[in-house]
Amino acid sequence: MMNLRLARLEENSRTIVQVHGVSVGKGLTIIAGPCSVENERQLLETAMAVKEAGAQMLRGGVFKPRTSPYSFQGLGLKGLKLLDKARAVTGLPIVTEVLDTRDVSWVSEYADVLQIGARNMQNFSLLKEAGKSSRAVLLKRGMYSTIEEWLNCAEYILSEGNRNVILCERGIRSFESYTRNTLDLSSVPSVKELTHLPIIVDPSHGTGRPNLIGPMSLAAVACGADGLMIEVHVNPDEALSDKDQALTPGQFAALVKKLRSLKEFMEGSS
């Protein structure tokens, strides 16, 4: 991994990604929101709830990569307009996934952070297009990808001139089926040693079990994660996608409190 532009050069040269006043890579950045944008009421209620609970960015998918072509595929432009409204109401910057090279430029007019999902981690055309964008990019680790491959994908974005890359560990695929994926927290200190980029953790996809989201979020903070991305839904049972892994606003608020307190403790004790 010698020739990577992302290789960490010196102890104090870490990249901090600035997104409308949020500094990813400094302190603990918490991104929350529903898996999918479903309708105005669902999105605004969730957005206001996560804002109040202490989230600093709002996530919500409008293009959903679904296993089956017959599952809900997302609201598209209509969803982006709802995200725009939610941002206006809450002031939270927006993180949303982009799936297609042709969508990068116009989606960038709505999104503050472009997410590249696990299934597209090695969609090199999409990486290059995101590398030409002026938006920050949140790059999820592919479910089948080694740390080295993942960092090379970040390099695809950096090599096009966009230095605002946030890595996101979301679990890899293993034989274990009790959890939806196997959250590989070892990648957090590994990435921080190998690169200067910030890394956050997605315990929702990483576990697929609401009861594990809290403990694994705390573990992520303890091993040095710069942030968390957590799925929250005002009514998880009625979610159109990933309903089994969303927290309620109440659960989320209680968790954020613990996470901030732990981060403060970790920073004081290191």
Place this chain on the structure above:
Amino acid sequence: MMNLRLARLEENSRTIVQVHGVSVGKGLTIIAGPCSVENERQLLETAMAVKEAGAQMLRGGVFKPRTSPYSFQGLGLKGLKLLDKARAVTGLPIVTEVLDTRDVSWVSEYADVLQIGARNMQNFSLLKEAGKSSRAVLLKRGMYSTIEEWLNCAEYILSEGNRNVILCERGIRSFESYTRNTLDLSSVPSVKELTHLPIIVDPSHGTGRPNLIGPMSLAAVACGADGLMIEVHVNPDEALSDKDQALTPGQFAALVKKLRSLKEFMEGSS
């Protein structure tokens, strides 16, 4: 897997994909050629050699999905023009990979079969675009993908109206590192039971070792594969990509002979 259009309905309703006189799904279809199109001499020599050895289609990549952005990325349009020339000289239909939704329509003017690679198996935008194309589509299994997920990806193409889908097993990722991937030949009879689509096997990526290509090709035929896609290079040691897994034209010719003879035996004995 109940709602798939690709579900097999009756014993004798298998799809045969017609590509300029080649019937994929009937007998044994052998696709061969270099990993990457490198230059005119390399391509034409290889094309003529595989034609003479009995290949029925020519493969060659012009957009290469490479782990690092600093590796050879392929010749692009220039490569397509070389493939066009090779087709004119040999009469072999062309199989080439497409990586970007924006490229599907113009690449279709050169390619007879559009390949969707393992890393893009769940690039749903690309699948839909290929589903709108009039070209046959060769859909490789993702290295991290279950059979069920793979068939759902085929369904994305079929649901757009394109019924000419060829599945290609190319190995999955496991902990075993002796082989480049773990070639999962069980998928061949599984897919033939679950669907009406033809399935071929890529033992080059599936093993990453020239010595294993022959035995695993024979195994693929024995368990019912409709074809093989094999990397051949006039000078493997000088290949710009995947040089460790290409056969020489001589090795390939000897293998084709064995494969055709085995296929004939299998059809006679079943």
Place this chain on the structure above:
Amino acid sequence: MMNLRLARLEENSRTIVQVHGVSVGKGLTIIAGPCSVENERQLLETAMAVKEAGAQMLRGGVFKPRTSPYSFQGLGLKGLKLLDKARAVTGLPIVTEVLDTRDVSWVSEYADVLQIGARNMQNFSLLKEAGKSSRAVLLKRGMYSTIEEWLNCAEYILSEGNRNVILCERGIRSFESYTRNTLDLSSVPSVKELTHLPIIVDPSHGTGRPNLIGPMSLAAVACGADGLMIEVHVNPDEALSDKDQALTPGQFAALVKKLRSLKEFMEGSS
């Protein structure tokens, strides 16, 4: 793998393991029988049926490694006596699994071949004990084991002085859940290249689906396997263990015919 006694030295120095007139490593050796020895009627009927169908050895477990302590654990000594009777009736040598170092010597009085199962592949005490035995040893690949680790386990047996080792590929664990394990047939030509030992394939555990046993057995022969070990039960639906992967005697007889014919073809054409 430099220091292994099993390293292949010259092209024609392959080990042939002799078991009461059966030469494993020459032609195709077919081992069949029930997963567990359940009672006299079940065992004798199955034994006579597989003998008639052309099997050359009888398998049957009397100590069963079961996931739960509350599942059927096998008949123990009583089962060995039934195997003894089945051998007397059919003349077939007996293959049976041994789980405990303390059992190796007395089980050897009944068994012709000691099987070491996947879960015990790295039970080094058991390997050493088997290495001191005068019986041939059938060493299954661990479900989590690389080819290199497996061959090192064979080396544990060889280094104690027992040269009669038969390797058995039975599938590795991957994320794919359609099959019970992922049968890694690439190990067959790999092992034959790396060592002088015979290798057989167990498609019953390797797939866990009766419909896949036939195709994968044929594939195993095509890539060079020296034999097969197949579960057969007179009444699969009533089997006390692994009932989902046993063939009926009729299915087995039809398969043996195809396998012998394919082996003959392969030997003629190579």
Place this chain on the structure above:
Amino acid sequence: MMNLRLARLEENSRTIVQVHGVSVGKGLTIIAGPCSVENERQLLETAMAVKEAGAQMLRGGVFKPRTSPYSFQGLGLKGLKLLDKARAVTGLPIVTEVLDTRDVSWVSEYADVLQIGARNMQNFSLLKEAGKSSRAVLLKRGMYSTIEEWLNCAEYILSEGNRNVILCERGIRSFESYTRNTLDLSSVPSVKELTHLPIIVDPSHGTGRPNLIGPMSLAAVACGADGLMIEVHVNPDEALSDKDQALTPGQFAALVKKLRSLKEFMEGSS
């Protein structure tokens, strides 16, 4: 997992395993020591160092499960006598691995806790023998094992009457090769939800990289682990086994301080 004796019945019924004054399952239990017992000086110096740093038990292997039969296999009885001496000097209870059913009773005369290693997790004879012992048993998760299979192995011990079982997460095998194993910390809160048994974490085998041991130990504490087992060697570069993953006494002492402080914080904040 309905019929397991280890299933958690009520919120406050957790098992606390008592080992000579150390209460595993209450607070944070730290076990440390060398991978292998090598000689008196190495063991005693390490034992005194880890005692002073705050470890509550001493680990050290005298029977080593090694991939190759030609690697160092451990000191056996001589090593047990050295462990006995180290216990006399430091007062620390001894944890040591047992590989063979025949060794359980006599090794129990030296060991305070019998360790069953990852490779023997499904050595059911050994589990049963350990279940008959009066010693506590530390059961490592197999590198290929699901949580459900692991808990069933604990059940094998419990069902023989020994209730003093400590589970130990040590990483599972995945395709990622940057780390030696993939430490699956999700198992910690999962096991605590599914059972009443204490669970500790082994970050040394779980990562195989000294730089990751600290962060992953902190993460383990944050998600609820009852303890840690960490490899420490007075001179890691000269260790006869696993030299790449041992901490020096100095590194270990600094880590213990952080871990105890974090545990205190976690208990105060929950």
